[in-house]
Amino acid sequence: MPGRTPDSFDFLDAAHEMADAGRPTLARLLAEEAAELTADPAEAARILGEFPGGSLRLKDC
Numbered sequence: 001m002p003g004r005t006p007d008s009f010d011f012l013d014a015a016h017e018m019a020d021a022g023r024p025t026l027a028r029l030l031a032e033e034a035a036e037l038t039a040d041p042a043e044a045a046r047i048l049g050e051f052p053g054g055s056l057r058l059k060d061c
Helices: 008-020 024-036 041-050
Strands: none
Touching (some): 008 041
């Protein structure tokens, strides 16, 4: 994506692609990024609900 910063829609689209490709861990990480970039907490929760599992992010790196 040269020339612009990816937004939540880009990350969510990539998450769906990875889920369809059988890569659930990568899909979850991408969904977490999409949720973080989403201003509405209800929408962020909905995004994470589509991709089950706990957070895979390292908090204190």
